[in-house]
Amino acid sequence: MNTSKIDLNLFTVFDAIYSQQSLTRAAGVLHVSQPAVSSSLAKLRSIFDDPLFVRTSTGMTPTPLARQLVSTVRESLKNLDNCIATRIPFEASTARRTFRLHATENAELILLPVLLKQLKQHAPQIDLEVVFIDRREVAYEMASGKIHLAVDAPLLSHPELLSQPLQTDDYVCVMRENHPLTATEFSLDDFLEHEHIHISSRMKGSGHIDLALRSIGQKRRIALRLQHYAALPALLAQSDFIAAVPAAVATHWQLSNRPLPFDTPKLELQLFWHKSVEHDPAVLWLREFTLALGH
Numbered sequence: 235m236n237t238s239k240i241d242l243n244l245f246t247v248f249d250a251i252y253s254q255q256s257l258t259r260a261a262g263v264l265h266v267s268q269p270a271v272s273s274s275l276a277k278l279r280s281i282f283d284d285p286l287f288v289r290t291s292t293g294m295t296p297t298p299l300a301r302q303l304v305s306t307v308r309e310s311l312k313n314l315d316n317c318i319a320t321r322i323p324f325e326a327s328t329a330r331r332t333f334r335l336h337a338t339e340n341a342e343l344i345l346l347p348v349l350l351k352q353l354k355q356h357a358p359q360i361d362l363e364v365v366f367i368d369r370r371e372v373a374y375e376m377a378s379g380k381i382h383l384a385v386d387a388p389l390l391s392h393p394e395l396l397s398q399p400l401q402t403d404d405y406v407c408v409m410r411e412n413h414p415l416t417a418t419e420f421s422l423d424d425f426l427e428h429e430h431i432h433i434s435s436r437m438k439g440s441g442h443i444d445l446a447l448r449s450i451g452q453k454r455r456i457a458l459r460l461q462h463y464a465a466l467p468a469l470l471a472q473s474d475f476i477a478a479v480p481a482a483v484a485t486h487w488q489l490s491n492r493p494l495p496f497d498t499p500k501l502e503l504q505l506f507w508h509k510s511v512e513h514d515p516a517v518l519w520l521r522e523f524t525l526a527l528g529h
Contacts, residue, residue: 278302324515335364385504402503403503
């Protein structure tokens with residue numbers, strides 16, 4: 235078949251269906267209607283004389299031929315993207331652009347003050363929109379172009395996402411300034427005898443601190459579980475509650491803090507981006523700019 239007569243956009247549709255395993259989600263990624271995706275798939279099936287994708291209980295499952303084609307199709311699309319990207323430089327100092335980031339609350343408190351300050355200096359017309367979405371939806375939102383970068387714990391696992399370490403931090407125990415524990419050496423017994431406030435975006439489940447305690451056969455009493463940090467300083471200031479938080483977060487409050495009296499893994503933040511924007515000049519600039527701030 236003469237390839238000059240084939241619409242190359244069909245291969246973009248092929249890649250989207252393969253990645254999303256759904257015609258509806260592929261349509262969302264491509265910003266087209268589902269009938270348009272179905273029409274493109276019909277043309278692909280005709281070209282290759284193969285179903286390419288078969289509807290199953292788990293979604294649109296690729297046929298053996300589709301599995302054979304996918305690496306070549308993606309490499310070809312990547313090369314085309316590189317050809318275009320190399321001709322469109324991104325001038326951050328003059329660019330007018332809004333980037334949307336997925337970020338945990340930890341990441342907001344730790345990273346945003348520094349990032350915004352540097353953006354004002356080096357890219358004054360760059361604006362940010364920061365959101366938090368369900369981790370199960372991050373890859374889809376990034377594939378669709380709705381999210382440009384994500385800052386999160388190393389829990390986002392998806393074959394279409396790439397990442398680099400951004401920052402690590404230790405945990406400390408925070409309490410009101412005249413708390414009785416500020417006058418002690420702060421032992422493990424002290425930590426366990428007090429009631430705790432635990433911050434987690436999840437409705438249930440153990441955090442880093444509880445897993446570390448479990449590894450030494452201990453357990454703390456969580457008297458209050460919150461999804462956000464906003465109320466924590468006021469709650470601690472008028473009670474004997476204590477809380478374990480990242481050290482960089484604790485610096486924002488007028489509270490006393492003590493090193494934890496047991497070993498805990500560091501809090502890790504990673505920067506994530508989608509394979510489709512690996513060479514996009516604008517996202518590449520923001521990615522490198524953010525990574526430089528984190529180290």
